[in-house]
Amino acid sequence: MKPARLAVIAIALAAGSGAAFLMSGSDAPPPVQTVVEAPPPPPLPVTDVLVAAADLPMGQNIQAADLRWQPWPDQAITAGYITRTASPNGMDTIVGSIVRTAFLAGEPIRPQKLARSDGGFMAAILPSGMRAVAIVTDTRGSSSAGGFILPNDHVDVIRTYRDEDASRSGGVEVQISETLLTDIRVLAVGQIVQERNGTNVVTGETATLALTPAQAETVTLAQKVGQLSLSLRSLMDAGRTVDAPPETQQDTALTVVRFGVAKQQPRR
Numbered sequence: 001m002k003p004a005r006l007a008v009i010a011i012a013l014a015a016g017s018g019a020a021f022l023m024s025g026s027d028a029p030p031p032v033q034t035v036v037e038a039p040p041p042p043p044l045p046v047t048d049v050l051v052a053a054a055d056l057p058m059g060q061n062i063q064a065a066d067l068r069w070q071p072w073p074d075q076a077i078t079a080g081y082i083t084r085t086a087s088p089n090g091m092d093t094i095v096g097s098i099v100r101t102a103f104l105a106g107e108p109i110r111p112q113k114l115a116r117s118d119g120g121f122m123a124a125i126l127p128s129g130m131r132a133v134a135i136v137t138d139t140r141g142s143s144s145a146g147g148f149i150l151p152n153d154h155v156d157v158i159r160t161y162r163d164e165d166a167s168r169s170g171g172v173e174v175q176i177s178e179t180l181l182t183d184i185r186v187l188a189v190g191q192i193v194q195e196r197n198g199t200n201v202v203t204g205e206t207a208t209l210a211l212t213p214a215q216a217e218t219v220t221l222a223q224k225v226g227q228l229s230l231s232l233r234s235l236m237d238a239g240r241t242v243d244a245p246p247e248t249q250q251d252t253a254l255t256v257v258r259f260g261v262a263k264q265q266p267r268r
Helices: 003-025 090-094 121-125 164-170 213-225 246-251
Strands: 046-052 067-073 131-136 154-162 173-189 206-211 227-232 254-258 261-265
Touching: 046 090, 067 090, 121 173, 131 213, 131 227, 154 213, 164 173, 173 213, 173 227, 206 213, 213 227
Parallel strands: none
Antiparallel strands: 046 067, 131 206, 154 173, 154 227, 173 206, 173 254, 254 261
8 A cells, every 4th residue: 555545544543533532522412401381270260240331420220231241250259249140130130220329341230339219310329318408509609618519528517697686686787607517418519419521610509418307307497597508528527527626616606797897706
């Protein structure tokens, strides 16, 4: 064999040995990992619940189109919800009811917020044991907090009348104002029974109040012998009595009108 061919074979063997040595020193390729996806959680058990298909304002007479059945998680169902399982004819039962408290679209229907009535709307929304009494107010709002009293606000009823004995003995006109009732709910102002479209001022000739029978008698009599005004209460004061400071009660007790000029005098 020629020397040149032997040299080529020797070089090839040396290159192959070097490549084998280099390969033996490298890290082994990482193993292929197989990703196993976790099975999806089982679906939550649901039950069809009767809900409002659209916003239902107070006073609306419910029709079938206003209601729909909607799947509801069983663990979120509370007492008072109408389910298809317990009440298959629940939708037919609710149709014709009057909304006493507004519902939002998708809100479950609860019978406690509805009223069944063949009479008028006011009789349907009036709480049990209460009476609706309308008092005359100034259309300019001067006797109803400037017209800022809205339905469902709470007010104090103030009576202003002429003190006959003081006027006769003093020879001047004496007017007295006193708070007859406190924390009274306003059912309606005029023909408006709720705030709509962002209304923030309502004026009307009458304000309808929710009163007990005894309060209704007091207000009816007070209208005959004096003038009634409404004083708007803060939301923070609802349900509690707020007493005026003693000095305020004394300073604003009497108003004396002499020759057409009104003047405040303290109560003696």
